[in-house]
Amino acid sequence: MSKQDWFLIPIFLILCLVPLSGSRFYVFLATDILIFALFAVSLNLLLGYTGLVSFGHAAYFGIGAYACALLMRKASIVFPVSFVAAGLFGALAALIIGFFCVRLTKIYFAMLTLAFSQIVWAAAFKWNSLTGGDTGFIGVPFPQYLDSKTRYYYFTLAVVVVCLFIIRKVVNSPFGRILTTIRENSERTEFIGINVKFFQLVAFIISGFFSALAGALFGIFNHSVFPDFLFWPASAEVLIMTILGGMYSFFGPVVGAAVVLFLRMQITSYTQYWPLILGMILAVLLFFFPGGIVGFLQNRLTLLRGNR
Amino acid sequence: MILTVENLKKSFDGFVAVNGVSFSIEKGELCSIIGPNGAGKTTVFNLITGYLPLDEGRVIFNGVDITHMRAYQICRLGMRRSFQRTNIFPRLTVFENVQAALLAYRGKSFNFFTPVETLFREETEAILGRVGLQDHSNAMSGSLSYGFQKQLELGIALASEPDVLLLDEPTAGMSTEETSATIELIGRIAHEKGLTLLFTEHDMEVVFSISERILVLHQGQMITEGSPDEVRTNPDVQKVYLGEAR
Numbered sequence: 190m191s192k193q194d195w196f197l198i199p200i201f202l203i204l205c206l207v208p209l210s211g212s213r214f215y216v217f218l219a220t221d222i223l224i225f226a227l228f229a230v231s232l233n234l235l236l237g238y239t240g241l242v243s244f245g246h247a248a249y250f251g252i253g254a255y256a257c258a259l260l261m262r263k264a265s266i267v268f269p270v271s272f273v274a275a276g277l278f279g280a281l282a283a284l285i286i287g288f289f290c291v292r293l294t295k296i297y298f299a300m301l302t303l304a305f306s307q308i309v310w311a312a313a314f315k316w317n318s319l320t321g322g323d324t325g326f327i328g329v330p331f332p333q334y335l336d337s338k339t340r341y342y343y344f345t346l347a348v349v350v351v352c353l354f355i356i357r358k359v360v361n362s363p364f365g366r367i368l369t370t371i372r373e374n375s376e377r378t379e380f381i382g383i384n385v386k387f388f389q390l391v392a393f394i395i396s397g398f399f400s401a402l403a404g405a406l407f408g409i410f411n412h413s414v415f416p417d418f419l420f421w422p423a424s425a426e427v428l429i430m431t432i433l434g435g436m437y438s439f440f441g442p443v444v445g446a447a448v449v450l451f452l453r454m455q456i457t458s459y460t461q462y463w464p465l466i467l468g469m470i471l472a473v474l475l476f477f478f479p480g481g482i483v484g485f486l487q488n489r490l491t492l493l494r495g496n497r
Numbered sequence: 498m499i500l501t502v503e504n505l506k507k508s509f510d511g512f513v514a515v516n517g518v519s520f521s522i523e524k525g526e527l528c529s530i531i532g533p534n535g536a537g538k539t540t541v542f543n544l545i546t547g548y549l550p551l552d553e554g555r556v557i558f559n560g561v562d563i564t565h566m567r568a569y570q571i572c573r574l575g576m577r578r579s580f581q582r583t584n585i586f587p588r589l590t591v592f593e594n595v596q597a598a599l600l601a602y603r604g605k606s607f608n609f610f611t612p613v614e615t616l617f618r619e620e621t622e623a624i625l626g627r628v629g630l631q632d633h634s635n636a637m638s639g640s641l642s643y644g645f646q647k648q649l650e651l652g653i654a655l656a657s658e659p660d661v662l663l664l665d666e667p668t669a670g671m672s673t674e675e676t677s678a679t680i681e682l683i684g685r686i687a688h689e690k691g692l693t694l695l696f697t698e699h700d701m702e703v704v705f706s707i708s709e710r711i712l713v714l715h716q717g718q719m720i721t722e723g724s725p726d727e728v729r730t731n732p733d734v735q736k737v738y739l740g741e742a743r
């Protein structure tokens with residue numbers, strides 16, 4: 190842990206203390222935020238680090254959710270195994286879909302990720318016997334030993350912390366550095382002897398794996414899995430979290446997830462126009478703070494330091 | 498022959514940019530390609546290095562047919578290039594630019610868990626020192642002056658200790674002093690490392706001072722090749738090229 194990371198300790202301690210507040214609402218919200226933080230950080234491995242815009246990331250999240258729930262309920266596989274398997278299903282889907290997508294660039298890449306995610310969504314929607322179709326797959330239980338909101342919260346916290354730790358290791362590794370050179374200039378990266386498409390594919394697979402773990406966590410948290418999990422608005426929402434929080438910083442997407450979910454919770458109790466408000470927030474942000482919330486704060490901080 | 502190019506052809510929408518170019522370069526030679534704007538010099542580089550697919554012809558490098566290889570594969574065989582328009586990683590620091598090239602070259606790029614900042618520190622600083630960027634190590638490379646960016650470009654290419662180095666106008670846009678410093682540097686490194694060098698350049702003084710052999714390209718075709726003296730006195734060259742030189 191480096192010196193700049195001191196701020197993680199109080200945050201972690203606060204997260205550990207959330208259930209002691211006695212508020213079911215905060216435990217619920219915190220679980221939600223943790224799960225989407227993991228999802229957004231996974232997406233950001235592609236977006237902020239590799240420079241690839243996936244417009245269909247809900248597919249991997251949804252695949253993880255369905256895989257974990259179905260393996261537990263239909264195949265009676267114990268939770269830990271189902272959970273890891275869900276990640277592997279996400280990785281496999283990312284391998285297959287990514288194989289085609291990395292052949293395209295820019296907007297075409299984004300469109301193809303969207304197209305594939307819609308195919309996955311249609312499959313979940315139509316395959317009644319397996320997924321329950323549009324009524325969803327209802328009645329996913331907590332695993333026995335996690336059968337309270339508080340226990341599940343601590344489990345989620347542990348999983349998310351471990352996953353973020355691993356992803357952070359990866360982005361700070363030589364592999365992660367090469368991803369950033371691909372983002373900066375994929376053409377030049379090829380000319381330092383890197384098989385760019387292969388690296389993009391590996392990034393895609395890692396991202397798919399962790400997105401699916403987030404999905405698996407969410408399916409159980411939600412006690413049910415719906416095709417909506419992998420519909421395109423879900424992909425857009427996680428993109429918004431990532432951009433809003435700041436895609437050029439590791440924890441930006443975490444902040445984005447927290448802000449979006451908190452605001453949604455507040456605002457939907459007053460008005461049904463949440464998507465409209467979210468859209469406006471995003472538009473303002475893109476115009477005035479292109480680096481997202483964290484990017485803005487970092488700039489401020491360097492300015493303050495410079496003035497002293 | 499470390500590099501042999503046979504009958505390269507390339508056209509863009511019917512416009513023939515490179516039309517049957519052939520030449521060979523021996524190990525350790527310092528060669529340049531000259532020719533007026535639009536002669537096809539950059540395109541020849543692009544065809545050799547796998548940046549563009551060619552229509553016809555063959556490229557043999559170190560005995561290996563690299564004609565249809567991808568750019569990264571050709572790089573790994575020991576050929577590097579720089580670009581006419583600077584081509585760096587703008588939002589990475591100068592240090593990180595060169596370090597990335599080293600990571601790739603030393604086969605460390607597929608490592609997921611070693612903290613990257615601990616790797617190749619000294620080697621990277623040494624390369625930065627060699628190209629005169631030691632004082633700018635932590636600067637964002639995109640905010641460097643044009644001349645420094647050109648030097649960085651050279652540093653990235655040199656990081657991999659290539660056998661053959663193709664430099665596309667390494668001093669374009671530099672001041673006179675920067676140009677002579679860079680040329681002096683390139684010549685010195687080439688001799689020290691036994692590099693084979695192929696470069697293009699508009700500055701005739703530079704070309705004639707360091708080239709051992711010069712290839713002259715005009716409208717996609719090679720009109721002659723030879724030592725600086727032979728090229729200087731060739732009447733065809735004077736007609737198509739030197740007559741209109743800056």
Ligand SMILES: Nc1ncnc2c1ncn2[C@@H]1O[C@H](COP(=O)(O)OP(=O)(O)OP(=O)(O)O)[C@@H](O)[C@H]1O
Nearest residue numbers: 509513514532533534535536537538539540541581
């Ligand atoms: N990708 C491309 N698409 C279309 N035309 C191209 C392309 N690349 C080069 N050309 C054309 O091919 C011709 C040769 O261009 P090239 O860049 O190889 O010339 P050059 O000798 O490097 O010129 P300069 O001295 O200006 O760098 C030019 O007429 C150029 O317009």
Ligand SMILES: [Mg+2]
Nearest residue numbers: 538539540581
């Ligand atoms: Mg050129």
